[in-house]
Amino acid sequence: xxxxxxxxxxxxxxxxxxxxxxxxxxxxxxxxxxxxxxxxxxxxxxxxxxxxxxxxxxxxxxxxxxxxxxxxxxxxxxxxxxxxxxxxxxxxxxxxxxxxxxxxxxxxxxxxxxxxxxxxxxxxxxxxxxxxxxxxxxxxxxxxxxxxxxxxxxxxxxxxxxxxxxxxxxxxxxxxxxxxxxxxxxxxxxxxxxxxxxxxxxxxxxxxxxxxxxxxxxxxxxxxxxxxxxxxxxxxxxxxxxxxxxxxxxxxxxxxxxxxxxxxxxxxxxxxxxxxxxxxxxxxxxxxxxxxxxxxxxxxxxxxxxxxxxxxxxxxxxxxxxxxxxxxxxxxxxxxxxxxxxxxxxxxxxxxxxxxxxxxxxxxxxxxxxxxx
Numbered sequence: 001x002x003x004x005x006x007x008x009x010x011x012x013x014x015x016x017x018x019x020x021x022x023x024x025x026x027x028x029x030x031x032x033x034x035x036x037x038x039x040x041x042x043x044x045x046x047x048x049x050x051x052x053x054x055x056x057x058x059x060x061x062x063x064x065x066x067x068x069x070x071x072x073x074x075x076x077x078x079x080x081x082x083x084x085x086x087x088x089x090x091x092x093x094x095x096x097x098x099x100x101x102x103x104x105x106x107x108x109x110x111x112x113x114x115x116x117x118x119x120x121x122x123x124x125x126x127x128x129x130x131x132x133x134x135x136x137x138x139x140x141x142x143x144x145x146x147x148x149x150x151x152x153x154x155x156x157x158x159x160x161x162x163x164x165x166x167x168x169x170x171x172x173x174x175x176x177x178x179x180x181x182x183x184x185x186x187x188x189x190x191x192x193x194x195x196x197x198x199x200x201x202x203x204x205x206x207x208x209x210x211x212x213x214x215x216x217x218x219x220x221x222x223x224x225x226x227x228x229x230x231x232x233x234x235x236x237x238x239x240x241x242x243x244x245x246x247x248x249x250x251x252x253x254x255x256x257x258x259x260x261x262x263x264x265x266x267x268x269x270x271x272x273x274x275x276x277x278x279x280x281x282x283x284x285x286x287x288x289x290x291x292x293x294x295x296x297x298x299x300x301x302x303x304x305x306x307x308x309x310x311x312x313x314x315x316x317x318x319x320x321x322x323x324x325x326x327x328x329x330x331x332x333x334x335x336x337x338x339x340x341x342x343x344x345x346x347x348x349x350x351x352x353x354x355x356x357x358x359x360x361x362x363x364x365x366x367x368x369x370x371x372x373x
Contacts, residue, residue, distance in 0.1 A: 004028065005035070019055055022046035027362055030062070040067060053084045053372040054361040061092045061359055065099075072096065080124075084372045087131035088359045091145075094124045094152060098353045111349070118156040125149045125156075144186025147176040148354040151200055155353045158203075163211060167204070174200045187367075191228070198229040199352055205238055206347050214242045233261060240267035241347065249275070259283065259327060262343035269340035276340065284331045291324040 005028050012021045026042035029035060043059045057079045064072030073096055079089045097120060101113050129149045136143055154169035177197045180186045188196075201224040208217040217238070225235055232251045239248035240263040248267035257264050257279070269276040298317045301310065334340060358366040 005032075017049045019046045019050035019052070022049060023055060023058065023362060026058070026062075027360070027364075030360075030363075031365060051078075053079055053082050053089065056082075057084070057089045057092065057372075058360050058362075064096055073100070085131065086369055086372045087128040087135065088361065088369065088372070090124050090128035090131060091149070091356055092359045094121050094128060094149075095355055095359075097121050097124070098152065098155075098355075102349075113159070115160055118159045121156040122153050125153050144180050144188050145356055147173040147180070147196060147200075148356055150176060151196075151203065151354045154203070155351055158207060158348065158351055163207060166207060170200055170204050170207070174204070194227060195229045196354065198224060198227040199354065201227065202234060202238070203351050206350050209238070209241050210347050217242050218244075233257065233264065236267065237261060237263045240264055245270040259331065262341075262345070265340050266342055273338075277335065277338070280331055280335050284328065284335065287324055287328040287331060291321065291328060294320045294324060 005025070008021055008025050008028065012018065012025065015021060022042050023046040026039050026046060029037075029039040029042065033039070040063060043055075043062055047055045047059045049055075056075060060072045060075035060079060063069035064076070073093075076089065076093045076096060080093060084090070097117060101117070102111050126149075129146060132143055132146060132149070150169045150173035154166045154173065157163075157169060158166035174197065177193050177200065180188060181190055181193050181197075184190075186193075201220055205217050205220045205224065208214075208220065221235065221238060224230055232255050236248040236251040236255075239245075239251065245267040248264060249271035252264055252268070257268075259265070265276070268279060294317055298314075298321065301307075301314055301317060304310065307313075358368065360366075360368060361372065362368065362370050
């Protein structure tokens with residue numbers, strides 16, 4: 001332990017119910033996990049000593065995003081009932097709602113939300129924007145996070161089927177990012193802003209594809225390709241979804257394409273079946289090599305059955321082998337049938353929300369607000 005934590009612990013002995021000391025200790029252990037898993041313990045103690053906006057919010061936020069606690073949403077709702085002044089609690093609640101939208105079962109996404117859930121994301125994001133605007137008026141450098149809320153409002157409108165409103169807010173997000181890049185007056189550095197701009201462009205392209213507006217999608221694809229964050233796999237997949245199979249195939253000639261990029265494989269198949277057969281064959285060889293490696297790892301494990309982590313490693317190895325076998329069988333079936341099925345996924349599910357990141361009151365690592373003021 002260093003002098004900082006020793007000093008806090010000494011003070012705590014004299015003031016065991018001082019919630020500020022407890023909160024400071026929680027933040028310390030968050031930033032120094034090697035010194036013990038005491039972050040949640042001290043967050044709970046701070047909350048019990050004083051269920052203030054700051055303590056309740058920090059407990060809800062950290063327990064949700066770090067530990068996946070089931071009661072975090074209800075706890076965050078308690079914060080909102082206290083009508084906080086800062087945007088942190090509202091932004092955090094929106095992030096929680098978005099994070100809970102989908103879970104995975106056997107790697108398949110399961111979407112849970114109804115209209116009222118997306119309406120809640122829109123409402124709380126608007127409130128966060130209002131609070132953020134007041135904050136910006138009180139400091140020399142703008143926070144700059146508005147584009148995240150605009151994007152997420154657009155995201156929710158799109159999920160509600162209100163595509164015109166979605167475009168309105170995607171445009172706001174795009175324009176705000178470009179303004180921040182031009183002025184440099186925000187907490188975000190240009191590479192991060194470019195990354196977010198790329199994400200917004202992809203969202204707009206997907207929405208144009210969904211609406212059947214091929215030309216608008218093509219125009220935006222050119223802009224996205226010019227972005228420093230442009231990814232050939234992203235571009236190829238989107239070109240494939242608007243029927244530009246040759247262009248999609250050309251983009252990934254030197255790229256390693258995983259089987260999960262179904263639209264890209266569909267484009268390669270429709271562009272050049274012989275090339276498709278060759279690439280599927282290469283993937284089969286790679287899967288066979290990986291499978292053999294995992295099987296050898298399994299044999300090596302069996303030679304030391306009494307090692308302390310034997311069971312955990314054995315289970316991991318078995319899962320890897322099972323996964324590779326499924327992938328291999330799927331590829332072999334495709335090649336044997338000489339057929340690449342057209343993906344049936346919903347492009348609406350490819351839209352991406354954004355996350356602000358750390359919203360803990362008092363987190364000095366991220367220069368966060370100390371109080372809800």
